[in-house]
Amino acid sequence: MDPTPQQRARNPWGQGERLRGEILEAAARLLSELGGEEGLTIRGVARAAGIAPASIYQHFADKNALVHGLIEYDYERLAAAMAEADAALPAEQVVDRVRAQMHAYCQFALDSPGHYRLMLNNRPRREPGEPPKGPLGKVILGVTAAFERCEQAGHKLRLPAERSAVMVFVATHGLVALWHASPDERQLDRIEPMVSEFLSLVFA
Amino acid sequence: MDPTPQQRARNPWGQGERLRGEILEAAARLLSELGGEEGLTIRGVARAAGIAPASIYQHFADKNALVHGLIEYDYERLAAAMAEADAALPAEQVVDRVRAQMHAYCQFALDSPGHYRLMLNNRPRREPGEPPKGPLGKVILGVTAAFERCEQAGHKLRLPAERSAVMVFVATHGLVALWHASPDERQLDRIEPMVSEFLSLVFA
DNA sequence: GCAGTTACCAAACGATTGTTCAGTGACTTA
DNA sequence: TAAGTCACTGAACAATCGTTTGGTAACTGC
Structure with missing residues (x-):
C-alpha cells in the first residue's frame, strides 16, 4: 500500500x-x-x-508552486528528449530528424500522460510582449530548425518552415490529447503512422 | 451573488x-x-x-450520471450546429461546406470551453467491438461525407476522404485545445485561418 | 375525511482537501 | 555547557465535497 x-x-x-x-x-x-x-x-x-x-x-510556498516546479522540470525533460532524438541521427537525414523529434514528443506524451496533461493544461497566462507559445516555444523552435534544414537540403515545403512546425506540432498534440482522453491499446500503433502522415502533408 | x-x-x-x-x-x-x-x-x-x-x-443516480447527461446533451448541440452550418450553404460549394462544418466546430469549442473540455476529456471507455471514435463518430462522419462530395465534384485529395476527415478533425482539436490551455484574445483571429490551412493541406 | 403518492428540502455524515502552528530533537557555535 | 539554528513533524483548523436520512407540504384517489 x-x-x-x-x-x-x-x-x-x-x-x-x-x-x-x-x-x-x-x-x-x-x-x-x-x-x-x-x-x-x-x-x-x-x-x-x-x-x-x-x-x-x-x-x-503552496501547492501551486509545487506543481509549477514539476512542470518546469518536465519541460526540461521533454526538450532534452527531443534534442537527443534529433542529434542521434546523421546530419544528412534531414526529414528523419524531424520525424525523430516528433516521435520523441509522442513517446513522452504516451509514456507520461499525467505529466503531459499537467504541462499542457496549466500553461502560464502570458504577459503582454512575451512570445505567445510559452514554454512550448523551445519545442517548436527545435522543430522549426529541423524543417529549415529540410528546405536547405532541397525538400520543398507547402508552408514556411516555422508555420510547418506549428502545424505539425498542433496536429500531433491533438492526436495524443485525444488518445489520452480514451486510451485504447489497439489504437496505440496507429499514432506514429498518423504523425508521419501529418509530416508528409506539409511536404510538397 | x-x-x-x-x-x-x-x-x-x-x-x-x-x-x-x-x-x-x-x-x-x-x-x-x-x-x-x-x-x-x-x-x-x-x-x-x-x-x-x-x-x-x-x-x-450520482454526480457522474449528471455529468454524462450533460455530455450527451452537448454532443447533440454540437452535431446539430455542424449539420446546420453544412446545410446552410448551396450544395455545389463542396469545399466551403467542409470549412463551414469545421468553423461551427471551432465556434462551439471557443464559445463553450467548459462544455468542450468536459466532452472531450470524459470520453467513454470503449467496449470491444464498438467503433473507436465514440460519440465523436458522428462528427467525423459528417466531415467525411463532406470530403466525399468534394471528391465527387472533382477535387483531388491527398488521402482518402475518411482519413482526410480524421486528420483535419484531430488537428483542429489540437488547435482549440491549445487555445483553451492559455486563451489569448490576440490569437483568436488566427484560429480560423489555421483551420483553413489544415484543410488546404489535405487537398492536392 | 383519510390513506397514499408525489415533489421536494433541511440537516447532517464522513471523507478529503490545503494550510498553519507549536513544537521536538539533532547539530553547530560560543 | 548554553544558546541558537536547522530539519522536520503531529495535530489541528476551516472549508468543501458527494451522499444519505428523515422528513414536510401539497395533491390525488377513495
Whole structure:
C-alpha cells in the first residue's frame, strides 16, 4: 500500500535543500502512477516522499508552486528528449530528424500522460510582449530548425518552415490529447503512422 | 451573488420530470460560467437551479450520471450546429461546406470551453467491438461525407476522404485545445485561418 | 375525511482537501 | 555547557465535497 513505508532519515545539517529535489521526484513518481492531476495532493506527495505534509511548505510556498516546479522540470525533460532524438541521427537525414523529434514528443506524451496533461493544461497566462507559445516555444523552435534544414537540403515545403512546425506540432498534440482522453491499446500503433502522415502533408 | 436567489415554485403534480431538464440547464449554465469542470459541483448546480442538493438525486443516480447527461446533451448541440452550418450553404460549394462544418466546430469549442473540455476529456471507455471514435463518430462522419462530395465534384485529395476527415478533425482539436490551455484574445483571429490551412493541406 | 403518492428540502455524515502552528530533537557555535 | 539554528513533524483548523436520512407540504384517489 504505502509507496515508501520506511522512515526517512533526515538530511544532514545544512543540506535541507535536498528535500526539495526529493519532493519533486516523489511528486513526479506519484503523477506517473495516477495518470492525472486529480489525485495529485499535498498529502499524497508527502506520503510518496516519506515525509509529513507540513514539510513541503518549507520548500514550496503552496501547492501551486509545487506543481509549477514539476512542470518546469518536465519541460526540461521533454526538450532534452527531443534534442537527443534529433542529434542521434546523421546530419544528412534531414526529414528523419524531424520525424525523430516528433516521435520523441509522442513517446513522452504516451509514456507520461499525467505529466503531459499537467504541462499542457496549466500553461502560464502570458504577459503582454512575451512570445505567445510559452514554454512550448523551445519545442517548436527545435522543430522549426529541423524543417529549415529540410528546405536547405532541397525538400520543398507547402508552408514556411516555422508555420510547418506549428502545424505539425498542433496536429500531433491533438492526436495524443485525444488518445489520452480514451486510451485504447489497439489504437496505440496507429499514432506514429498518423504523425508521419501529418509530416508528409506539409511536404510538397 | 446568487444566480437564482428567488424561491422556486414546485412543479405540478405528475410533472416532476421537468426538474431533470431544469437541472441540466442549470448545470450547463454553471459550466459556461466556470469555464471548466473543476467547480462543477452538486451543490453549485443545485444553487444555480434554485433547489436543494438532495433534490438532484431523484433524477440522477450520482454526480457522474449528471455529468454524462450533460455530455450527451452537448454532443447533440454540437452535431446539430455542424449539420446546420453544412446545410446552410448551396450544395455545389463542396469545399466551403467542409470549412463551414469545421468553423461551427471551432465556434462551439471557443464559445463553450467548459462544455468542450468536459466532452472531450470524459470520453467513454470503449467496449470491444464498438467503433473507436465514440460519440465523436458522428462528427467525423459528417466531415467525411463532406470530403466525399468534394471528391465527387472533382477535387483531388491527398488521402482518402475518411482519413482526410480524421486528420483535419484531430488537428483542429489540437488547435482549440491549445487555445483553451492559455486563451489569448490576440490569437483568436488566427484560429480560423489555421483551420483553413489544415484543410488546404489535405487537398492536392 | 383519510390513506397514499408525489415533489421536494433541511440537516447532517464522513471523507478529503490545503494550510498553519507549536513544537521536538539533532547539530553547530560560543 | 548554553544558546541558537536547522530539519522536520503531529495535530489541528476551516472549508468543501458527494451522499444519505428523515422528513414536510401539497395533491390525488377513495
